[in-house]
Amino acid sequence: MTHTALLPTRSVPPHQLAWLRTEVADWTSRGIITPDQAARICETYRSDQHARSSIGRVLLSVGGGFVGIGLIWLVAANLEQLSPTARFVAVTALWLVFLASGEVLAARRSSPALVGAVRLLAALGTGAVVFQAAQSLQVPAFEPRLLGLWGAGALLHGYLVRAHVPFVVGLLAGLGWWFAQPLWDEQSGLTVVVLLGAASVLAAGLAVVHDGRLPRFARTWRTVAGGMALLALFAAAVPDIGSDGVRWTPWLVVTLAAAGLAALAALLVGNGVRRLEPVGALAVLAAATLLGLWSTGSDVSDVDASDWLHAAVSVGAYVVLAVALVALGTVREHSTLTWMAMSGLVVFTTFQSFAVFAPIVTGAWLFVVLGTVFLGSGFIADRGRRELVQALDSTATDVDSDGAPR
Structure with missing residues (x-):
C-alpha cells in the first residue's frame, strides 16, 4: 500500500524540480535512499506552470x-x-x-x-x-x-x-x-548622501523586523537597503559634493528619526547577528557623511595628494561594503545582493579611475591600473565569499564526538 496519495503536493518552478530529481537519482544510486522513497519524494512536488x-x-x-x-x-x-x-x-x-x-x-x-x-x-x-x-x-x-x-x-x-x-x-x-x-525647499548634494544613507538604515531595520513574519517583504527591504548603501557611498565619493553642507529641514529630521526608529525596532525584535544589519547601515551612513564633508576640490585638471587619498579611502570603503554585502547575500541566500555589490564595485571603481586617476595616469596605463584594482577587489570579494561558504558548510555538517552527524 502506497502512501504517496496521502502526501500533499507542492508546486515548485521547473528548474528546481529538475534539480531535485537529479539529486534524488544520485542519492538512490549511492544507496542513501531506496527507489520507493525516491519515487515518493519526487511525486510530492509538481512543476509550477505559473513560473515567474x-x-x-x-x-x-x-x-x-x-x-x-x-x-x-x-x-x-x-x-x-x-x-x-x-x-x-x-x-x-x-x-x-x-x-x-x-x-x-x-x-x-x-x-x-x-x-x-x-x-x-x-x-x-x-x-x-x-x-x-x-x-x-x-x-x-x-x-x-x-x-x-x-x-x-x-x-x-x-x-x-x-x-x-x-x-x-x-x-x-x-x-x-x-x-x-526634504529637497523640496533646500537642495544640496550632501543632503542627498544623508538621505541615501538614512534610507539604507530604514530598509535594513525593516528587513530584520520582517524576518520570520513576511520573508518576501523582508527580502525586498534588504535589497533596498543594499542598493541605498551602495548609492550613498557612490554619491559621497563625488568630488566636492558636500561643499554646501547639509540643508536641515523638518522633513529631513523626520526621515532621520524614522530611520533611527527602524534600527531600534530591529535591535529589539531581531535575533542573533541579524540585529547587526541596521548597525552596518548606520556605519555606512556615517562613513558616507564624512566622505561627503571631506572636500578636496572639483578641478580634475589639478589632482593633488588629498585627491589621491580621498579616492583611495573611497575605494577602500566601497570594497569593504561590497564584501559585506556579498557575505550578507551568501548568509541570507540572497543572490541579488551579491550581484548588486559586484556590479556597483565595477561601476564605482571605473568612475573613480576616470574621475581622479585619468588626469595623471593616461592611455594604456589607466587600463592597467583599473584592471589591477578590479583584480584585487574581485579577489578579496571572492575569497571572502568562499571562506564564508566553507564556514557555513562546516557548521551545517558539524558532528558529535562519536562521529554521528549532529
Whole structure:
C-alpha cells in the first residue's frame, strides 16, 4: 500500500524540480535512499506552470502596468470633458473595481499572474485617485506629499492582503517621496548622501523586523537597503559634493528619526547577528557623511595628494561594503545582493579611475591600473565569499564526538 496519495503536493518552478530529481537519482544510486522513497519524494512536488519567467506572467504584469499608468496619465491630461467631481468618481470607481477584483480572484485561487496583474492595477489606481483628488482640490500635481500619500496607500494595501505587488508599488512611491520632500525647499548634494544613507538604515531595520513574519517583504527591504548603501557611498565619493553642507529641514529630521526608529525596532525584535544589519547601515551612513564633508576640490585638471587619498579611502570603503554585502547575500541566500555589490564595485571603481586617476595616469596605463584594482577587489570579494561558504558548510555538517552527524 502506497502512501504517496496521502502526501500533499507542492508546486515548485521547473528548474528546481529538475534539480531535485537529479539529486534524488544520485542519492538512490549511492544507496542513501531506496527507489520507493525516491519515487515518493519526487511525486510530492509538481512543476509550477505559473513560473515567474513565463510569458503569460510577463504580459499580464506589463499590461497591468500600462493600464495603471494610463489611468494616471488620463488624470494628468485633465479630462476636460468631465467635471472634477465626475473625474474623481470615475477614477475612484475603477480603483475600487480593481481592488475588489484582485481579492476575489485571490480567494478563488486564480492564476497568480492574473491576481498580481489586477493587484498592480489597484496599486497604480491608488496613485490615480490621489492625484485626481489633488487636482480637484487645486493642489499642484508636483507636490511631493502626493507621492507620500500614494506610497502609504499602496503599502497599506500590500500589508493588509499580504500581497507583494502593491507593496513594491508603494515602496517605490515612498522612496520617491523620501527624497523629493526634504529637497523640496533646500537642495544640496550632501543632503542627498544623508538621505541615501538614512534610507539604507530604514530598509535594513525593516528587513530584520520582517524576518520570520513576511520573508518576501523582508527580502525586498534588504535589497533596498543594499542598493541605498551602495548609492550613498557612490554619491559621497563625488568630488566636492558636500561643499554646501547639509540643508536641515523638518522633513529631513523626520526621515532621520524614522530611520533611527527602524534600527531600534530591529535591535529589539531581531535575533542573533541579524540585529547587526541596521548597525552596518548606520556605519555606512556615517562613513558616507564624512566622505561627503571631506572636500578636496572639483578641478580634475589639478589632482593633488588629498585627491589621491580621498579616492583611495573611497575605494577602500566601497570594497569593504561590497564584501559585506556579498557575505550578507551568501548568509541570507540572497543572490541579488551579491550581484548588486559586484556590479556597483565595477561601476564605482571605473568612475573613480576616470574621475581622479585619468588626469595623471593616461592611455594604456589607466587600463592597467583599473584592471589591477578590479583584480584585487574581485579577489578579496571572492575569497571572502568562499571562506564564508566553507564556514557555513562546516557548521551545517558539524558532528558529535562519536562521529554521528549532529
